Every structure is written in C-alpha cells, then in structure tokens.
Amino acid sequence: MPKNTPESSRPRTIEVIRREIETLRRELHHHNYRYHVLDDPEISDAEYDRKLRRLMDLEAAHPELADPDSPSVRVGAPPLERFETVRHSIPMLSLDNAFSDGDLLDFDRRVKRHLGVQDEIRYTAEPKLDGIAVELVYRGGRLALASTRGDGLTGEVITENVRTIRTVPLVLQTPKGDAPPTLLEVRGEVFIGLGAFKRLNANRLKNDLPPFANPRNAAAGSLRQLDSRITAERPLEIFCYGMGRIEGEIPESHWEMLEYLKRLGFRINPLVRPRIKIPEVLDYYRELAAMRHSLDYDIDGTVVKVDDIDLQRRLGAKSRSPRWALAYKFEAVQETTRVLSIEVQVGRTGALTPVARLDPVSVGGVTVSNATLHNEDEIRRKDVRIGDTVLVQRAGDVIPEVVKVIESRRTGEETVFQMPGRCPVCDGGVERNAGEAASRCMNMNCPAQIKARIRHFAAKGAFDIDGLGAKLVNQLVEKEIITSYADLFHLDEDTLQGLERMGPKSARNLVEAIQSGKRIPLRRFLYSLGIRHVGESVAGLLAVHFQSLERTMAASREELEGIEGVGPEIADSIRHFFDQEENRKTIQRILDSGVEPFLDFAYEDAGKTDSPIAGKVFVLTGTLTSMTRSEAKKRIESAGGKVTGSVSKNTDYLVAGDKPGSKLKKAETLDIQVLDEAKLADLLYR
Numbered sequence: 001m002p003k004n005t006p007e008s009s010r011p012r013t014i015e016v017i018r019r020e021i022e023t024l025r026r027e028l029h030h031h032n033y034r035y036h037v038l039d040d041p042e043i044s045d046a047e048y049d050r051k052l053r054r055l056m057d058l059e060a061a062h063p064e065l066a067d068p069d070s071p072s073v074r075v076g077a078p079p080l081e082r083f084e085t086v087r088h089s090i091p092m093l094s095l096d097n098a099f100s101d102g103d104l105l106d107f108d109r110r111v112k113r114h115l116g117v118q119d120e121i122r123y124t125a126e127p128k129l130d131g132i133a134v135e136l137v138y139r140g141g142r143l144a145l146a147s148t149r150g151d152g153l154t155g156e157v158i159t160e161n162v163r164t165i166r167t168v169p170l171v172l173q174t175p176k177g178d179a180p181p182t183l184l185e186v187r188g189e190v191f192i193g194l195g196a197f198k199r200l201n202a203n204r205l206k207n208d209l210p211p212f213a214n215p216r217n218a219a220a221g222s223l224r225q226l227d228s229r230i231t232a233e234r235p236l237e238i239f240c241y242g243m244g245r246i247e248g249e250i251p252e253s254h255w256e257m258l259e260y261l262k263r264l265g266f267r268i269n270p271l272v273r274p275r276i277k278i279p280e281v282l283d284y285y286r287e288l289a290a291m292r293h294s295l296d297y298d299i300d301g302t303v304v305k306v307d308d309i310d311l312q313r314r315l316g317a318k319s320r321s322p323r324w325a326l327a328y329k330f331e332a333v334q335e336t337t338r339v340l341s342i343e344v345q346v347g348r349t350g351a352l353t354p355v356a357r358l359d360p361v362s363v364g365g366v367t368v369s370n371a372t373l374h375n376e377d378e379i380r381r382k383d384v385r386i387g388d389t390v391l392v393q394r395a396g397d398v399i400p401e402v403v404k405v406i407e408s409r410r411t412g413e414e415t416v417f418q419m420p421g422r423c424p425v426c427d428g429g430v431e432r433n434a435g436e437a438a439s440r441c442m443n444m445n446c447p448a449q450i451k452a453r454i455r456h457f458a459a460k461g462a463f464d465i466d467g468l469g470a471k472l473v474n475q476l477v478e479k480e481i482i483t484s485y486a487d488l489f490h491l492d493e494d495t496l497q498g499l500e501r502m503g504p505k506s507a508r509n510l511v512e513a514i515q516s517g518k519r520i521p522l523r524r525f526l527y528s529l530g531i532r533h534v535g536e537s538v539a540g541l542l543a544v545h546f547q548s549l550e551r552t553m554a555a556s557r558e559e560l561e562g563i564e565g566v567g568p569e570i571a572d573s574i575r576h577f578f579d580q581e582e583n584r585k586t587i588q589r590i591l592d593s594g595v596e597p598f599l600d601f602a603y604e605d606a607g608k609t610d611s612p613i614a615g616k617v618f619v620l621t622g623t624l625t626s627m628t629r630s631e632a633k634k635r636i637e638s639a640g641g642k643v644t645g646s647v648s649k650n651t652d653y654l655v656a657g658d659k660p661g662s663k664l665k666k667a668e669t670l671d672i673q674v675l676d677e678a679k680l681a682d683l684l685y686r
C-alpha cells in the first residue's frame with residue numbers, strides 16, 4: 001500500500017477514517033461504472049487499484065466500518081450450504097419464438113388485432129443474449145437480493161455470486177439529492193464473453209479441469225457456485241433488459257425504462273434499436289445476423305418488444321410468455337465452402353471415416369478446414385463429390401459436418417469419391433458387415449489402429465498419461481518401439497531419450513507418469529482397453545456390476561445383457577473382445593507389469609456422491625441445443641448419474657430436447673419426470 005498513511009502528530013479520529021472510507025467507496029463505485037458500464041474510464045487502472053487497495057487496508061483495520069455493498073466485496077463471501085429459493089414477485093416469463101419473417105409479421109398482426117388498432121406499432125428491438133436470466137432486487141437503492149429465473153415463478157438466491165459481477169451496481173446511482181426508488185427489480189442476462197471464455201477454458205485445461213462446452217454453460221455453472229469466491233474468478237458480465245416490480249416512478253416506454261436503468265448504473269446493450277416499425281425490425285434482424293459473429297458474446301436472435309408500456313399492459317401475457325414480445329431466432333451457424341479432397345481416417349476399431357478437407361472458412365467465429373462425412377452411405381446420400389461447394393455446419397463443440405451440396409454451383413469438374421477397397425494406411429483388407437455403416441480395416445496390427453488404441457489408452461478417462469501425446473505415440477509405433485499399449489509399461493528413459501523432442505527430463509517425467517498410474521479404478525481400466533461400444537459409461541456399469549476384472553472377463557453374454565444399459569450389441573462386443581486370445585494375453589501382460597485395477601467406490605458407485613444426479617438414471621431424447629447428446633451424457637455421468645437408451649420404470653428422468661419422439665410418450669405414461677435442457681443444466685450445476 002502507498003506509504004502515505006498519515007501517522008502524523010494528530011491521531012486520526014475514527015470520524016476522519018470513516019469519511020475517507022466513504023469517499024473512497026463513492027469514488028470506486030463511480031469509476032467502476034465508468035469502466036465497466038460506460039466503457040469510458042476517467043482514471044488509469046493503476047490509480048484505480050491504488051484506491052481499491054487503500055480502501056481494503058482501511059476496511060481491514062476497521063472491521064466496525066464494514067459495508068456489504070463496498071466496492072471491495074467483489075471477491076466473494078464464504079461458501080453456502082445450499083441455495084435458498086425465492087418467489088419472484090412478478091413471474092419471469094419466457095418468449096415465443098419466430099423463425100421467419102412471416103412469423104414476425106403474424107406477431108405484428110396479432111398485436112394490432114388484440115389492441116384493435118390499425119396504426120403501425122412501435123417496437124424496441126434488442127439482441128437476444130444467450131446467457132442466464134437473473135433478477136436483481138434493490139431496496140433503498142442497494143442490491144438486496146439476486147436470483148435465477150428458475151422455473152419462472154421461483155428462482156434460487158444467488159446474491160453473493162451476483163455481487164461479484166463487476167457490471168452489476170451494488171448501490172444505485174442517483175443524481176445528487178434524488179432518492180433512489182424504494183424498491184426496484186431489474187432483470188437481465190448474465191453471460192461470459194467469447195474471448196474470456198476461451199481464456200477460461202484454456203486455463204481449466206492447464207489445470208486438468210474439464211473445459212466448459214460453451215459460454216452459456218460456463219456462465220450457468222459459475223452462477224450456481226455455492227462458493228462465491230469461485231464465481232468471483234469467473235469473467236461474468238451482465239446486460240439488463242427489463243424490470244419486475246418497481247415502487248417509484250414507472251417509465252412510459254420500454255426504451256425510457258432502459259435509459260432510466262442506464263442512468264441508475266445498469267449496463268444496457270448498446271445495440272438496442274429504439275422505437276422502430278416492423279420493416280425496420282426486419283432490417284435490424286438482418287443487421288444483427290450479419291454482425292453476430294464479430295461480437296464478443298453469443299446472441300441467438302432478436303427480441304422484439306412493443307415499446308409503449310401501456311400497450312404492453314393491455315396486451316398482457318399468456319401462461320408462459322407475454323403477448324407484447326417475441327424472439328426472432330437466427331438460423332444455425334452455417335457457411336459455404338469447397339471440398340478440396342476427401343481423405344480416409346482409420347480409427348481405433350479399424351473403422352474407415354471419410355473426412356472432407358475444406359477450403360478453410362470461418363463458421364461462427366471458428367475456422368473450419370475439415371468436416372466429417374461419417375461413412376460411405378452418408379456420402380452417397382448427400383452425394384458429396386470432390387470439388388463440390390457445400391454447406392457446412394458447426395453446432396457447439398461438435399465436429400463440423402457437411403449439411404448439403406449446393407448443386408447449383410456444380411461445374412461438372414467434380415469427382416465422385418470411391419471408398420478404398422484396401423486400408424489406406426496398412427493396405428490390409430477392408431470389410432463392411434451387413435447392417436453396419438462403417439467399412440473396417442480388418443488388420444488388428446494396422447499401425448493406424450495401434451496408434452489410435454494407444455492414444456485412447458493414454459487419454460483422459462482412461463490411464464490419463466501426462467506427456468504421451470499423439471506425436472509421441474506416432475514415433476513409438478513407427479519406430480516399432482511399441483506395438484501395443486501393454487508395451488507402455490516397459491518403456492525406459494534411455495529408449496525415450498532417443499526420440500525427437502524428448503529431453504532427459506521429459507523422458508523421466510513420462511516414465512514416472514506411466515509408472516505412477518498403475519493403480520487405477522476398474523472403470524477406467526475397462527474403458528482404456530478400447531472395447532468397441534464400451535465408453536466411459538458402459539465401463540462404469542460393468543465395474544459396478546461385476547466389481548472385478550476377472551468377473552467382467554468371465555461374464556456370459558446373457559449376464560452382460562442383464563445389466564440395465566447394456567444391449568445385445570454391446571454384450572456381443574465385450575464377449576468378443578475377451579474371447580480373443582491376443583487380447584487376454586495383452587491384459588495379462590499389463591497386470592504382470594504391476595497394473596492394479598481397484599474398485600473405487602467413491603468413483604464407481606454413483607450412489608455415493610452428493611450431487612442430486614448421483615445414482616439417478618437418465619434417458620435423453622430429441623435434439624439438445626445447449627450441448628450435444630454425448631456432452632450431456634458425459635456430464636451426467638461425471639456427476640454420478642447413469643444414461644441409458646430406453647425408458648423403463650427404472651428411469652428417473654427423461655431429458656427432452658427439440659422434437660422428442662416416442663420416448664416422451666412412454667415417459668409420460670410411466671409418470672417419469674421430464675426435464676427440459678434448462679432443468680438439466682440446473683441439476684448439473686447444482
């Protein structure tokens with residue numbers, strides 16, 4: 001801290017200190033607002049930090065002068081046991097969606113019909129932010145309570161977490177002499193910017209933490225922390241877009257309300273377009289769609305609101321959504337580009353996957369240069385040819401895919417792709433089983449398969465060997481130092497040091513990493529073997545059911561099929577794997593080198609963790625939008641839940657995305673709780 005503490009002749013009275021503290025707090029609130037809300041700071045960061053440090057020092061020396069709304073409290077408070085819930089005084093409604101200009105025009109017609117007017121209606125249009133809705137309650141000008149939207153009627157109290165968000169005012173700004181409204185409820189969307197999201201995930205990966213699937217999940221997870229000190233470290237931001245109850249002057253229009261909120265210190269999206277007629281709303285929608293990828297935060301559409309609050313009141317609401325507002329959603333993130341070539345990759349189980357090499361194109365801010373074509377049938381179905389112009393799509397974190405060919409762009413120069421008759425890597429025979437989409441390289445010793453098996457063995461969720469990346473695996477296999485994952489345990493420093501980019505230190509670290517991972521939970525051991533259809537979740541089911549490697553290896557097909565979540569195909573594949581002499585030998589060699597699978601109850605017996613998901617059986621159906629299905633599965637499993645393929649009386653929850661099928665009907669007849677994505681996210685991040 002600065003050395004200007006006045007230890008002068010006259011001792012500072014507590015009154016003087018109190019005044020200094022108050023001045024500092026006022027100044028810091030003001031500078032926070034200039035910096036975070038207006039994006040127009042008046043002082044340097046260093047000066048800000050000096051003031052903040054001075055304040056924190058004074059507060060530490062004088063705990064009797066503490067104030068929960070001090071600008072110094074953005075660092076979080078001690079953890080909570082659980083979240084309290086609170087009823088919103090006015091329900092937090094959701095919005096009807098429009099997907100076409102026609103839908104929007106219909107909405108405009110409905111509004112006019114309901115009001116019995118012919119005049120053009122004025123709308124205020126805003127970006128639709130893809131974040132988490134919150135409500136902030138201010139009493140006497142101070143932030144008294146913050147809550148999530150929850151089910152719209154009741155939300156969870158997340159005040160301490162929200163206090164750490166720098167763009168949320170803790171104390172309302174009012175012109176000198178003006179009293180703040182006695183009660184003010186403000187609604188807005190909490191989110192994480194894309195740049196900050198990338199940094200957050202990079203950091204998590206560095207610290208061996210699972211990355212978030214997308215900024216929305218990251219924001220949801222961060223808001224739902226019991227320990228607000230963790231929230232404080234997350235780069236959360238807010239844009240406010242509405243009000244709940246207010247005791248004080250009520251604005252006459254939505255736009256006036258936004259301006260009023262801005263004056264009080266709230267952050268309002270600068271792209272809001274006030275008081276426009278329907279043709280301009282359509283223009284605005286296109287403008288936003290064109291610029292959405294250059295914004296630093298995700299938006300998924302435009303929210304169109306009748307501007308006049310009196311008209312809003314006359315229009316009222318249906319059960320879940322107001323009649324005066326509409327969300328006009330953007331289309332999925334797609335782009336067109338050219339297929340330069342089609343290459344074939346050989347996976348762990350020998351499956352040949354055709355991959356389109358694309359002329360690199362930015363899709364939703366991410367450069368895409370490859371897209372999976374899945375298999376031969378897919379290529380035929382979509383009739384993708386080399387040289388074609390295609391529409392590619394990226395959804396969340398999934399591998400980009402080719403949606404369709406733009407046939408009008410064909411020149412006749414395109415060439416039809418032929419699936420190779422022999423493995424492109426080992427030249428071994430290729431077969432395609434009846435009823436299967438994939439062609440497979442039948443040579444178990446194909447270097448591509450060996451490499452992929454070893455990569456899988458060493459990956460997260462399996463043996464998780466630090467320092468054994470793809471490049472190193474390639475070298476080890478190509479130089480014939482290893483031919484199977486069992487050989488990893490016999491690697492020594494001398495051998496490793498001879499390899500490219502392997503110093504003595506990395507060699508030592510790698511050997512150590514391999515040796516120290518020998519005690520491994522059974523579930524991970526089973527997963528690491530790379531048995532077809534045995535992912536982390538099936539491996540978990542096997543571990544819990546059989547509780548030992550020997551029993552798993554000895555299980556009959558019938559016994560395997562008896563496990564909920566293991567179907568005939570999986571059972572066959574497991575039996576087939578353990579029946580191969582070669583595989584049994586490999587496992588024996590691994591065990592002989594000192595590997596010890598053990599039953600880790602905290603890990604394997606899902607029922608023992610304290611997540612509300614632990615031990616629960618989930619079924620997923622329909623298209624999920626906030627994460628892919630496999631992502632959802634992974635997350636449920638890592639919280640101790642189980643995901644199975646079909647609804648039965650043992651199912652606890654059905655997670656229904658868009659266009660759910662017969663599973664939803666079945667769940668309803670069996671009276672099984674159905675969750676939408678938001679509810680699933682709630683459970684996941686609890």
Ligand code: IVH
Pocket residue numbers: 093094095126127128129130131132133149189241242303322325327
């Ligand atoms: S207004 C009654 N404005 O969209 C009005 N909502 O689908 C309801 N959202 O729960 C909210 N940006 O989380 C409004 N500019 C915006 C918004 C917005 C995002 C979210 C909000 C709401 C959901 C409804």
